[in-house]
Amino acid sequence: MTGKEKVLAVLNKEKIASIPWLPFAGVHSGRLKGYTAREVSTDAAKLIESLREVNKLYKPDGQPIMFDLQIEAEILGCELLWSEDAPPTVSTHPLSDTADIPEHIPAVNEGRIPLAIEAMKAMKGEIGDTTALYGLITGPFTLASHLRGTNIFMDMIMNPSYVTELLGYCTKVAKAVSTFYIEAGMDVIAVVDPLVSQISPDHFGEFMDKPFAEVFDLIRAAGAKSSFFVCGNASANIAPMCKTRPDSISVDENVNLATAKKITDEYNVVIGGNIPLTSVMLFGTQQDNMKNTVDLIDSVDNTDLLIIAPGCDMPYATPVENTIGVQQAVHQTEQIREMVKNYEGTEIEFEGELPDYNNLEKPFIEVFTLDSITCAACTYMKASAVDIKEHFGDKIDMIEYKYTDPQNIARCKVMEVKQLPSIYINGELKYSSIIPNRSEFIAVVEKCL
Amino acid sequence: MADFEKISELMQKGKADEVKQLCAEALEEGVAPKDVLDMALLAAMNIVGVKFKNNEVFVPEVLIAARAMNFGLEILKPAMVDDDIEEIGKVVIGTVKGDLHDIGKNLVKIMFEGKGLTVIDLGADVSAEKYVEAASNENANVIACSALLTTTMTQMEAIVKAAEDAGIRDKVTIMVGGAPVTQKFCDSIGADIYAADAATASEKALEVCTK
Ligand code: B1M
Numbered sequence: 339m340t341g342k343e344k345v346l347a348v349l350n351k352e353k354i355a356s357i358p359w360l361p362f363a364g365v366h367s368g369r370l371k372g373y374t375a376r377e378v379s380t381d382a383a384k385l386i387e388s389l390r391e392v393n394k395l396y397k398p399d400g401q402p403i404m405f406d407l408q409i410e411a412e413i414l415g416c417e418l419l420w421s422e423d424a425p426p427t428v429s430t431h432p433l434s435d436t437a438d439i440p441e442h443i444p445a446v447n448e449g450r451i452p453l454a455i456e457a458m459k460a461m462k463g464e465i466g467d468t469t470a471l472y473g474l475i476t477g478p479f480t481l482a483s484h485l486r487g488t489n490i491f492m493d494m495i496m497n498p499s500y501v502t503e504l505l506g507y508c509t510k511v512a513k514a515v516s517t518f519y520i521e522a523g524m525d526v527i528a529v530v531d532p533l534v535s536q537i538s539p540d541h542f543g544e545f546m547d548k549p550f551a552e553v554f555d556l557i558r559a560a561g562a563k564s565s566f567f568v569c570g571n572a573s574a575n576i577a578p579m580c581k582t583r584p585d586s587i588s589v590d591e592n593v594n595l596a597t598a599k600k601i602t603d604e605y606n607v608v609i610g611g612n613i614p615l616t617s618v619m620l621f622g623t624q625q626d627n628m629k630n631t632v633d634l635i636d637s638v639d640n641t642d643l644l645i646i647a648p649g650c651d652m653p654y655a656t657p658v659e660n661t662i663g664v665q666q667a668v669h670q671t672e673q674i675r676e677m678v679k680n681y682e683g684t685e686i687e688f689e690g691e692l693p694d695y696n697n698l699e700k701p702f703i704e705v706f707t708l709d710s711i712t713c714a715a716c717t718y719m720k721a722s723a724v725d726i727k728e729h730f731g732d733k734i735d736m737i738e739y740k741y742t743d744p745q746n747i748a749r750c751k752v753m754e755v756k757q758l759p760s761i762y763i764n765g766e767l768k769y770s771s772i773i774p775n776r777s778e779f780i781a782v783v784e785k786c787l
Numbered sequence: 788m789a790d791f792e793k794i795s796e797l798m799q800k801g802k803a804d805e806v807k808q809l810c811a812e813a814l815e816e817g818v819a820p821k822d823v824l825d826m827a828l829l830a831a832m833n834i835v836g837v838k839f840k841n842n843e844v845f846v847p848e849v850l851i852a853a854r855a856m857n858f859g860l861e862i863l864k865p866a867m868v869d870d871d872i873e874e875i876g877k878v879v880i881g882t883v884k885g886d887l888h889d890i891g892k893n894l895v896k897i898m899f900e901g902k903g904l905t906v907i908d909l910g911a912d913v914s915a916e917k918y919v920e921a922a923s924n925e926n927a928n929v930i931a932c933s934a935l936l937t938t939t940m941t942q943m944e945a946i947v948k949a950a951e952d953a954g955i956r957d958k959v960t961i962m963v964g965g966a967p968v969t970q971k972f973c974d975s976i977g978a979d980i981y982a983a984d985a986a987t988a989s990e991k992a993l994e995v996c997t998k
Contacts, residue, residue, distance in 0.1 A: 419887065419912065424938050427887045429912065488890060491847040492854065495801055536846040536890065574842060616937050616967050653937055 341399030345470035345645070346525065348608055349563040349585045353642050357635065359668040360472070360588075360610060360647040361661055363392045364405025365425050365654050370395060370772070374422040375654050379406060382456040389457060393465050395658065395771075396665050397714040400470035400526065403458050405651040406450075407476045407530055410511055411484035413449035414440065423654040431487035439503050440485070443514045451515070455522045462523035470526055472565070473519030477531025478508035478549040494541055501545055509549040513556045520562045527557045528565040528588070532650070534579070535570030535592070542578040550582035558583075565610065569650040573598065580605035590649030591615065596637040603643060610645035613664055620653045624663040624757050629678045631667035658771035659757035662715045666708050673709065673742060680744045681751075688748035695765030701786040703727065703736040704762045706746075706755050710738060718773045719759035726779055734783060789813035794827035794859070799835055801851030803858040810862040820863040824903070828859045832901030836986035839894070846890055853897040874905060876996025879921045880931040881909035882965075883942035888935035891965055891985070895933060898989035904996060915942065915949040922950070922959050928996045931988070934965040943968075944976040960995045964988055 339347070344358045365375035367388035378385045385404070393401060408426050412418055418426040433440070444451060454473070461471060476484070482504045483490045493501045516527045534546065550566065557564040566584040568575070571592035579587050580601065586608035589598055595612050602609040613619055618630045631646060638644060646668045652661070667674040680686060693702060705723045707716035720738055727736040739746040741758055749755075753762070760770040764786060768774070774782075789812070797805045806828075813823045835852045838844045878899050882892045889911040899906045907925055909917055913932075922930050930950065934940040943963050950956045962980040963973050973981035980995070982988035 419885070421885060421938070424885075424936065429887060488850075488893065491850050491890075494847045495851045538845045538848070541845070541847060571842065574845075620937055655938075 340468040341397070342466075342468055342470040342525065345400040346563065348643060348645060349526065351606055351608070351643060357641050357668055357671075358399035358470075358645045359397070359665055360400040360402075360645050361392065361396045361398050361665070362402055362405055362648045362651050363396065363661070364402065364651040365423075366652040366656050367392045369654055369656075370658065375424055376420050376422055376426075379404070379420075379425060380450070380453065382453050382460075385453070385457045386460045389461055390464065393461075393469060394718070395715045396661050397669065398469055398665075400472055400645070401461075401465070402472040402474050402528065403461060403524070404454050405474055405530075406454075407474075407480060407532075408484075409450050409454060410444060410476045410481055410515060413444045413451070414442065414481075414485060414511070416484050425651070428484045431483075431485060433485045433504070434487040434489060437497070437500055439507050441507075443510055446518050451518060455518060458519060458522035458524060466523060466525075471524050472526045472528050473516075473522070473524030474528045474530050474567070475512055475515045475519065477529045477534070477566075478505050478512050478553070479546060480531045480533045481508040481511060483533050491536070494537070494545060498544070505545060505549045509552050512549075512553045516553060516557055516562075517560065520557070520560045524562060526563040526565055526585075528567050529553055529584070530567040532567075532569035534568045534575055535572035537575070539574050539578050542575050546578070547582060550579075550584070554582055554584045558585075565608075567650070576601045577605070580607045586610055586645065588612075588645070588647055591617075592649075595634060596639065599638050599644065603639075606643070608643045608645060610647045612649045613647070615649045615651075615653060615656075619648055619656050619660050619664070622660060624657075624659045625678065625681055627660040627663035628667045628674050629682075631664045632671060632675045632678060635668075635671055657757070658715070659759075662708070662713060662758070662771060666713050670709070670712050673712075677708075677741055677747065680747050686744050686748045688752045689745060690749065692749075692752060693765070698764060700732075701730075701734045701783055702764055703734060703783070704765075705736070705738040705759065706741070706750060706762070707738060707759045708741045710740065710759075713759070715771060715773070716759040719761060719769070722773055722776065722779060723761060725776065726783060729780060730783060733787060789816055789818045789823065789827075791823070791827040791830070794823070795831035795834070798828060798831040798855045798859065799852055801848070801855050803855040806855045807858040807862055810859040814862065814866050820866040823859070824863050824867075828856050828863075829901055829903060832856055832898065833986075836898050836901065836989070840984050840986050846894070849894055849897060853900070856897075856901065875903050875993070876928040877905045877907065877925055878929040878931050878992055878996075879907045879909065879918060879925060879927045881913035881918060881933070882911040883932050883934045883939050883946070884912055884914045885942065886934050886936050886939035887911045888933075888965070891935065892933040895931065895964065895985040895988050898985040899931070899992055902989045902993045904989075904992060915945040918946050919949040919953045919955065923953060923955055927959060929960045929962055929992050931962045931964075931992065934963070934968060937967050940965065940967055940972065943972075943978060947977050962988065962992060962995075
């Protein structure tokens with residue numbers, strides 16, 4: 339089964355043997371290619387190059403094109419504050435002092451929609467056969483808050499009819515943008531609405547039922563799949579969200595996935611989530627990420643109707659090896675469970691002997707991988723070392739240590755290898771996670787000759 | 788006799804006009820404004836804070852209760868004699884530079900006000916210099932900074948530094964909070980107090996101001 343087939347099968351509520359993996363690499367994609375958040379948010383060529391790298395390194399079953407909740411708002415007159423290491427943010431709210439309801443619906447050639455569509459079409463052509471592509475739109479409530487500011491919360495109580503009307507307008511915008519993205523080839527439209535976590539189930543019922551149901555109906559009628567993304571503690575709103583009939587919902591670490599899954603299972607809705615973004619993905623080690631993912635998978639009653647994903651948009655600076663660790667843990671759960679156990683078990687002593695790195699006869703390249711067969715980044719890392727070995731022939735030595743062997747885990751501990759895949763030359767860390775470019779790698783080895 | 792319980796209940800439901808009217812009636816009956824404030828309005832805000840913490844009420848309900856509290860305060864303030872309005876303390880609050888998440892900050896502000904503290908709200912995307920300038924000008928007891936992003940929480944260290952540079956560090960308590968902030972982080976940047984939620988933040992600020 340391709341990744342795309344897996345995602346679509348699960349969204350069609352079929353039972354399959356494996357769990358799909360959906361890395362939310364928004365602006366983080368740029369980091370893989372050395373581009374800033376601003377660059378991948380404004381330059382289609384750089385975005386496409388970065389998305390290609392995400393696909394290559396993270397082996398996603400499904401992949402978002404942009405995770406940017408500001409695209410619609412920018413077109414509708416909100417000013418943005420730009421950042422190099424985060425998506426832009428809305429800084430002004432055009433409706434803050436007026437009760438007017440706008441009429442303008444974004445057109446396909448407005449603002450950054452053409453950028454998104456160009457990237458969607460390019461990725462559809464390149465990876466669209468094997469990877470399910472996600473187009474993300476701003477949900478009606480969050481869009482309304484971009485336009486109105488946080489006054490919208492008070493309006494819900496003091497001027498409910500205004501809120502209903504404003505949400506009606508935002509729903510039209512959401513439907514228009516969903517249509518553009520479906521026409522650009524997106525398999526799944528994710529309606530992203532972090533603000534939904536901040537209201538009561540009663541308010542959800544009063545205001546959100548109709549707008550969200552309408553958007554999901556439109557997506558369904560257009561033949562695409564849908565997802566309802568929320569960030570924050572939305573525990574109280576899981577059932578109300580399911581009632582708007584999305585194919586799936588996605589939650590962050592503030593929601594207990596196992597508890598929420600009991601609810602989504604009742605509604606036959608797929609649930610996705612929720613590797614902690616900050617404590618684990620950004621600040622944790624690769625081991626933490628693998629362990630967390632295995633524990634998460636073990637925490638749910640059953641793995642049907644389940645997608646594993648980060649809690650929300652991944653921080654720009656998320657270490658690459660952490661995402662690779664999660665990917666491995668989703669795709670090779672049993673193997674990683676064993677590795678984590680072996681790593682945690684203090685009893686394994688390293689039985690071999692480390693080379694005398696200061697007195698080597700020839701340069702020695704050591705490749706540490708999770709498993710160069712199943713882990714894409716490891717495959718590339720290993721291949722680049724094999725290529726260099728072929729280039730230099732007998733002048734150098736090269737070996738791969740797979741983490742699947744407990745003795746190799748012990749070796750990693752002794753050598754203090756923290757990230758996989760990594761390349762060490764003469765006992766020193768030279769490359770980790772990001773595959774070295776060939777000419778640079780050759781130059782580095784030449785210096786050691 | 789004024790029914791503090793009733794005022795509190797109405798305030799929790801955000802019934803601003805009713806709260807205002809009952810506060811006025813209480814004053815007419817000769818109840819001390821400070822008693823209405825403490826036993827009805829601030830008590831109600833306390834309950835709202837706890838309910839919010841326990842996920843029993845959500846952001847709109849807190850904001851609407853705060854509005855009702857302010858309606859009541861409008862009546863009580865002019866009636867308070869000078870020694871009633873002894874200023875407990877002053878807090879300068881804002882969300883740090885580069886960060887526009889202000890929902891949490893607004894709730895913390897409300898809880899501070901609910902403890903009777905004077906709050907100067909600098910809004911969101913506030914530079915270190917601005918916090919320190921406001922704190923000096925206002926002679927504030929506390930600088931309260933909120934951050935929701937891991938990329939912006941580092942700004943808090945700049946605020947501690949700016950307070951040192953301006954020579955007010957020993958006069959002002961620096962309090963930090965927001966979802967990604969932890970006690971460990973607070974310690975590591977040399978800030979004084981970390982609070983995990985708005986209710987706790989207000990208790991800790993009150994403690995500082997009444998010490
Ligand atoms: C001084 O002492 C103190 C003491 C206690 C203090 C304190 C100060 N400040 C707060 N507290 C404490 O008391 C409060 C009450 O008890 C609490 O405050 P909180 O603010 O925590 O709680 C509030 C009452 C309710 N909570 C909130 O208001 C935040 C909820 C979540 C869902 C959230 C929202 C709503 C929004 N967001 Co944003 N957003 C998320 C949030 C998810 C989460 N897990 O927190 C978070 C914070 N956002 C995130 C992101 C990535 C972003 N957001 C963005 C935008 C937005 C919206 C505009 C859509 C909206 C904000 C609206 C607004 N005006 O504030 C973008 C950046 C904006 C920017 N530069 O500021 C954007 C970059 C998204 C994007 N891709 O475009 C994530 C941050 C990841 C990280 N660790 O860095 C995030 C954790 C969501 C996620 N799971 O990915 C306590 O923390």
